[in-house]
Amino acid sequence: MTNRREFIVQFSLGSTVLASGSAFAQAAPLAANDPTAIALGYVADAASVNKAKYPKFAADQKCSNCQLYTGKPADASGPCAVFGNKLVPAKAWCSSWVKKV
Numbered sequence: 001m002t003n004r005r006e007f008i009v010q011f012s013l014g015s016t017v018l019a020s021g022s023a024f025a026q027a028a029p030l031a032a033n034d035p036t037a038i039a040l041g042y043v044a045d046a047a048s049v050n051k052a053k054y055p056k057f058a059a060d061q062k063c064s065n066c067q068l069y070t071g072k073p074a075d076a077s078g079p080c081a082v083f084g085n086k087l088v089p090a091k092a093w094c095s096s097w098v099k100k101v
Helices: 004-023 035-039
Strands: 077-080 086-089
Touching: none
Parallel strands: none
Antiparallel strands: 077 086
16 A cells, blocks of 8 residues: 555656646647638748738748747747747748847
């Protein structure tokens, strides 16, 4: 029979394992035909932004240097808060771009 202390330790360890397992779940990539992506002028490569349609676009703007991008700047892709934390390429762009501070 286990004692109370052993039960608490095992329960804590089990809870931690379950929580960390869900934290490592892979996010889904953003689809180009996603309605939010279309509405925000999302492109997978900032080099292909329609500059006539988005005149405020600057060549140095891309997801990796956007405040809404939560991936690391060196990563090939990362989660974006605008798109429900779906994965976007670091070199992508949308009209919600905000300079990272």
